Amino acid sequence: MVAPESTVSHSDEEGQNPQSVSPPLRPAVLVGLQLGWWGIYGVAYYLTLRPYQPFVDLLWKQTFIATGSGLLLSALLGGLYRAVRLSRRRPVGQALIALGTSIALGLAWYQVKVWGVEWFNPFIAPVTSLGAFRPGEGSILSSAPAFPILLLVWSGAYLSIAQWYARQTQEQRRLRADAEAQRARLRMLRYQLNPHFFFNALNTIGALADENPQRVKTAVHELSGFLRYTLLDEEALNVPLRDEVEAAEHYLAVEKIRFEDDLRVDVSLDGAAGRQVVPSFLVLPLVENAIQHGPYTSPTPLHVRVTGTLTEDVLVVEVANTGHWRAPPDADGTGTGLDNVRRRLATQHPDRHRLAVTEDDGWVRVRIELDTDALNPHA
Known part of the structure; x- marks a missing residue:
C-alpha cells in the first residue's frame, strides 16, 4: 500500500518513556508492503494461470502486465484516497468511495490487461467470442470480477493501515505532551527544592568559615x-x-x-x-x-x-x-x-x-x- 495520510503532523521523537508505543510505519516500510502485496499477487496469478497457458513466455508477459498495471493503479488509488482525505470521513462515506473507485479502477485494470494481452499476442482476438474465455486465460484471477474485488480488498487494507497509522501518531503526540508535562513538574520541583536549601547551605558554610x-x-x-x-x-x-x-x-x-x-x-x-x-x-x-x-x-x-x-x-x-x-x-x-x-x-x-x-x-x-x-x- 502507499503511505496513508495522517491526522496529525510528524515531528522528531524526543526522549520517551520506555513503555511508549511502537513508532508509526515509515514510507520505506509502506513501499515494502505495497511491493510485497503485489509480489504475492503476481505469484498467485502465475500459479493459477499456469494450467491454462501452455506457452511460458506468454505466461510471464501476462503476469507482468496484470501485476504491473495493478501496482500502478493502486498507487493512483492511494493518491486519490489521500487527496479526498478518505480516512477522516465517516464510515459510510469511506465504504461508498472505496466501493465506487474500486469497481471503476478494477474494470479499467481488467481492460488494460486485455489490451496488453492482445498487444503481445495479436492472434488471440480473432479466435474469441463475447461469451468465451480467451485462450490461455482460464484462471479465476484473470476473470473480469476478480479485478474490482482485489482492489476493494486492497482499499480495505489501506484504510486499516491508515487508521492504525493515525492512532499511533496521535498516541506518540500524547506521550510527548505527557513527557513535557512531567518535565515541567520536575522543573517546578527543582525551583521549589533548590533555593531555600541552597541559601541555608550557604549560611551554614558562612558560619563554618568562622567556627x-x-x-x-x-x-x-x-x-x-x-x-x-x-x-x-x-x-x-x-x-x-x-x-x-x-x-x-x-x-x-x-x-x-x-x-x-x-x-x-x-x-x-x-x-x-x-x-x-x-x-x-x-x-x-x-x-x-x-x-x-x-x-x-x-x-x-x-x-x-x-x-x-x-x-x-x-x-x-x-x-x-x-x-x-x-x-x-x-x-x-x-x-x-x-x-x-x-x-x-x-x-x-x-x-x-x-x-x-x-x-x-x-x-x-x-x-x-x-x-x-x-x-x-x-x-
Missing part, C-alpha cells in the same frame, strides 16, 4: 554532589534509584552539618533495589518534607530514615521521620512535592504502584511500592 574552617571543605563537597544531580541533567525523567538516594545523602549531609546533633540520619539501600530505574525526584521531595516539617513535631534529635528494598514482586522505597504528620501551611508549601510525586507515579506507572502516608509509634512514614514488572534495572 570550623576544616568543615567548610566537607560542606562544599556535599553541596556540590547534591547540585550536580539536581542541575546537570534537568531533562532526565527516570534515573536509577541509587542516584536518587545518593543525592538525598548529599542533601542530608549538608543538613546534618547545619543541625549537628539535632539530626540523625540512617540510609539503607539494597544493591538490587539501587539498580532499578524510577522516576527522578522520587525520594528528594520526601526527604525535604521530613527536614522541613519534622523539627516542628519531633523530639530532639530528629531522626530521618531512608530505605530501599527489592523483593521478587515489589520495590519498596520508604522515607520516615520521627514526629507527627504536619500538613503544609498553604498551597505553596512543600506538600506540593508529595502531590507531584503522586501525579508522576500515576502517569508513569498506572496501576503498578502504591503510595501511602502513615503515622504510628511516633514516626511519619511515606511508603512507595512499585511492581517489579513495571521497572527496568540499570546496569
Whole structure:
C-alpha cells in the first residue's frame, strides 16, 4: 500500500518513556508492503494461470502486465484516497468511495490487461467470442470480477493501515505532551527544592568559615554532589534509584552539618533495589518534607530514615521521620512535592504502584511500592 495520510503532523521523537508505543510505519516500510502485496499477487496469478497457458513466455508477459498495471493503479488509488482525505470521513462515506473507485479502477485494470494481452499476442482476438474465455486465460484471477474485488480488498487494507497509522501518531503526540508535562513538574520541583536549601547551605558554610574552617571543605563537597544531580541533567525523567538516594545523602549531609546533633540520619539501600530505574525526584521531595516539617513535631534529635528494598514482586522505597504528620501551611508549601510525586507515579506507572502516608509509634512514614514488572534495572 502507499503511505496513508495522517491526522496529525510528524515531528522528531524526543526522549520517551520506555513503555511508549511502537513508532508509526515509515514510507520505506509502506513501499515494502505495497511491493510485497503485489509480489504475492503476481505469484498467485502465475500459479493459477499456469494450467491454462501452455506457452511460458506468454505466461510471464501476462503476469507482468496484470501485476504491473495493478501496482500502478493502486498507487493512483492511494493518491486519490489521500487527496479526498478518505480516512477522516465517516464510515459510510469511506465504504461508498472505496466501493465506487474500486469497481471503476478494477474494470479499467481488467481492460488494460486485455489490451496488453492482445498487444503481445495479436492472434488471440480473432479466435474469441463475447461469451468465451480467451485462450490461455482460464484462471479465476484473470476473470473480469476478480479485478474490482482485489482492489476493494486492497482499499480495505489501506484504510486499516491508515487508521492504525493515525492512532499511533496521535498516541506518540500524547506521550510527548505527557513527557513535557512531567518535565515541567520536575522543573517546578527543582525551583521549589533548590533555593531555600541552597541559601541555608550557604549560611551554614558562612558560619563554618568562622567556627570550623576544616568543615567548610566537607560542606562544599556535599553541596556540590547534591547540585550536580539536581542541575546537570534537568531533562532526565527516570534515573536509577541509587542516584536518587545518593543525592538525598548529599542533601542530608549538608543538613546534618547545619543541625549537628539535632539530626540523625540512617540510609539503607539494597544493591538490587539501587539498580532499578524510577522516576527522578522520587525520594528528594520526601526527604525535604521530613527536614522541613519534622523539627516542628519531633523530639530532639530528629531522626530521618531512608530505605530501599527489592523483593521478587515489589520495590519498596520508604522515607520516615520521627514526629507527627504536619500538613503544609498553604498551597505553596512543600506538600506540593508529595502531590507531584503522586501525579508522576500515576502517569508513569498506572496501576503498578502504591503510595501511602502513615503515622504510628511516633514516626511519619511515606511508603512507595512499585511492581517489579513495571521497572527496568540499570546496569
